[in-house]
Amino acid sequence: MEQYRLEDIRNLVLLSHSGAGKTSLAEAILFAAGAVTRLGKVDDGTTTSDYDPDEIKRQISISLAMLPCEWKKTKINLIDTPGYSDFVGEVKGAVRVSEGAVIVVCAASGVEVGTEQVWEYSEAAKLPRFIFINKMDRENADFYKTLEQIQSEFGPKCLPLQIPIGSQSDFQGIVDLLTMKSYVGSPAKEGDIPSSEQARAESFREKVVEAAAEIDDSLIEKYLGGEELSMKELGDGLRQATMMGKIVPVLTGSATKSIGVTSLLDAIYSYLPSPEERDVVIISDSNKRETIKPSQDAPLAALVFKTSADPYVGKLTYFRVYTGAIDSNSQVWNTVQGAAERVGQLFTLRGKIQEPVPKVGAGDMGAVAKLSLTGTGDTLCNQSKPMKLAPIEFPAPAFSGAVHPKTKADLDKLGAALTRLAEEDPTLQVRREADTNETILSGIGETHLAVAAEKMLRKFGVGVRLETPRVPYKETITASAKAEYKHKKQTGGHGQYGHVLLELEPLPRGSGLEFVDKVVGGRIPKNYIPSVEKGVNEAAQEGVLARYPVVDLRARVYDGSFHPVDSSDICFKIAGAGALKKGLSSGQSILLEPIVNIRVRVPEDFTGDIIGDLNTKRARVLGMNPEDGFNTIDAQVPLAEVMRYAVDLKSITQGRGSYSVEFSHYEEAPAHVAQKIIAERQAEKA
Ligand SMILES: Nc1nc2c(ncn2[C@@H]2O[C@H](COP(=O)(O)OP(=O)(O)O)[C@@H](O)[C@H]2O)c(=O)[nH]1
Ligand SMILES: [Mg+2]
Numbered sequence: 001m002e003q004y005r006l007e008d009i010r011n012l013v014l015l016s017h018s019g020a021g022k023t024s025l026a027e028a029i030l031f032a033a034g035a036v037t038r039l040g041k042v043d044d045g046t047t048t049s050d051y052d053p054d055e056i057k058r059q060i061s062i063s064l065a066m067l068p069c070e071w072k073k074t075k076i077n078l079i080d081t082p083g084y085s086d087f088v089g090e091v092k093g094a095v096r097v098s099e100g101a102v103i104v105v106c107a108a109s110g111v112e113v114g115t116e117q118v119w120e121y122s123e124a125a126k127l128p129r130f131i132f133i134n135k136m137d138r139e140n141a142d143f144y145k146t147l148e149q150i151q152s153e154f155g156p157k158c159l160p161l162q163i164p165i166g167s168q169s170d171f172q173g174i175v176d177l178l179t180m181k182s183y184v185g186s187p188a189k190e191g192d193i194p195s196s197e198q199a200r201a202e203s204f205r206e207k208v209v210e211a212a213a214e215i216d217d218s219l220i221e222k223y224l225g226g227e228e229l230s231m232k233e234l235g236d237g238l239r240q241a242t243m244m245g246k247i248v249p250v251l252t253g254s255a256t257k258s259i260g261v262t263s264l265l266d267a268i269y270s271y272l273p274s275p276e277e278r279d280v281v282i283i284s285d286s287n288k289r290e291t292i293k294p295s296q297d298a299p300l301a302a303l304v305f306k307t308s309a310d311p312y313v314g315k316l317t318y319f320r321v322y323t324g325a326i327d328s329n330s331q332v333w334n335t336v337q338g339a340a341e342r343v344g345q346l347f348t349l350r351g352k353i354q355e356p357v358p359k360v361g362a363g364d365m366g367a368v369a370k371l372s373l374t375g376t377g378d379t380l381c382n383q384s385k386p387m388k389l390a391p392i393e394f395p396a397p398a399f400s401g402a403v404h405p406k407t408k409a410d411l412d413k414l415g416a417a418l419t420r421l422a423e424e425d426p427t428l429q430v431r432r433e434a435d436t437n438e439t440i441l442s443g444i445g446e447t448h449l450a451v452a453a454e455k456m457l458r459k460f461g462v463g464v465r466l467e468t469p470r471v472p473y474k475e476t477i478t479a480s481a482k483a484e485y486k487h488k489k490q491t492g493g494h495g496q497y498g499h500v501l502l503e504l505e506p507l508p509r510g511s512g513l514e515f516v517d518k519v520v521g522g523r524i525p526k527n528y529i530p531s532v533e534k535g536v537n538e539a540a541q542e543g544v545l546a547r548y549p550v551v552d553l554r555a556r557v558y559d560g561s562f563h564p565v566d567s568s569d570i571c572f573k574i575a576g577a578g579a580l581k582k583g584l585s586s587g588q589s590i591l592l593e594p595i596v597n598i599r600v601r602v603p604e605d606f607t608g609d610i611i612g613d614l615n616t617k618r619a620r621v622l623g624m625n626p627e628d629g630f631n632t633i634d635a636q637v638p639l640a641e642v643m644r645y646a647v648d649l650k651s652i653t654q655g656r657g658s659y660s661v662e663f664s665h666y667e668e669a670p671a672h673v674a675q676k677i678i679a680e681r682q683a684e685k686a
Contacts, residue, residue: 006276009363013094016104017114018083021134024255026080033069048351049080064090066349086448089427093305096392097320100272101129107141133252137171160250177205186258212237275363280322281390296362299385300324309420325361333383397442399646406463417460435472471640475543476552477587485578497563498571502579503556514554524560528572535576546681591674592666594639602657617641
């Protein structure tokens, strides 16, 4: 494939609520542009974009897919994204490397939760965008009702450049409000506007002309003077207004009937920006955000926006070049890792199809296999001119599951598989919870983790069960106590003897377990003290209330005795452990529960419901911060109450909220809570 000039590239992300038709639209675009010879269908599992077996099975997109095509000598790098909110990580990566967006809205369902969400992402990224009202052929499709809803949600700047001809089973094509021609059927036949649509077309055209003229003083003068704007003036005004976000053009059609698709391609070509028109954000040496101009004749700067793990081809790294070019079989410098990386054969990807290329230039995107140390978000550049591109901001994983391997063989492969998965998906995290001895996988939501588990089986042959993680409760004492334990046994010849006196004293929260040796006069010989400490530490792993680890106390060994022949390390370990257990029993043990800081972000209307729900969860609300129609609520809440908060939040807000949690501290569990936990642990043991 040839190298394209910056102005001859469009990097474009497709966004929507799940099921609005992005993947179908992408397929129709590829077909219209001649990049595929056969129109695939989501329902048959034959689209270029959803090639992954998990995607075919669920009939939803899970990963972003690169879908390049060429239209009017311009390379369009289309990126299809998953609409399902659990896979927001993929969406963030795709938005970061695009200059424009097409937000797909279903003509029957209208604006949905996911539509609002992707609108917000593209606002935050200041992406010039279109809205494509899709599924005009469907029952209940209603262009004007959907348009009204779009304008009331996102503002009157959402202006149609087209109106439909017919609707639902009678949907035939579109009227283009700039050319004032009709485009009917597939492939589209140009013709006159049907007389029934003439008046409506004229009135909608007027709004577009006015908005396009407003962008430029000379144009508005001409317009207000009653002069007709030329097609070129109109196009330029519209392009500029779209670029500045003053207009969001609304287009329409049907992806599965391939209607309106070539008009959409023309509009992408005409009105959405090329890489040349967007500054590149870099992080300076002093850690500030700065901008530079995109350029082909400059040292290399490329951003890695996705990494996929495949057991057969290995790691595949997707990158976007901002300046300079990257060559096959070369060496690059990874600024984030601070190391050189060998680059083998470069590819462009279309779905799963890899096409080798010698070089990927500025503005364009590509992929490379088997990089050794590069991860998502890293910058690749020349060692002589190191640069750091602004990273991708991924949401922090907040929903956790405990991963239990199904068999011994699964256990052996578990660690490696989890590492590969987390490498592939920056919104997944793996850690070992020492307190509960569980492997914890955290992600965005339930489906996200379920898909991760399926991937583990399919890609790495590791079978796992996901369960709600155990809460790492702890125990401590509230009163000082003294305890004595003598381990003495006479078994035939050689006996056993160890004797320890301990004093236990409660310490403030967060102090952990302290061991102090106060033995004087060699009542316990120095060489046995470490064994006493070992015994105390081991016994502290299981408290006397509910077998949770004991913390926040000082154990002082102050006396004891020994036997010159029968004493040994093991005997003093047993004595130390025994003394601790006795001391705990008389030290008025209590149960401690972990408290987390939770930050919930929801549209303002949900504030009352969120607070109400948090109150039932024993939370302390610390503060609220309303801004731009959203409210950020900070609270402290017992971890046990928010183990499945992703699910609760989704049902309260229909998916409009997000949250994060971080560990704060331990607190005494209220009596009724403690009783329940203790009873559960007893039942478990029985
Ligand atoms: N009638 C009709 N159905 C469509 C159209 N576009 C997509 N669909 C169907 O809507 C469903 C979801 O489409 P898909 O492309 O997977 O949506 P995505 O989740 O946004 O990628 C599939 O069953 C498609 O066949 C359309 O223009 N008309
Ligand atoms: Mg899809």
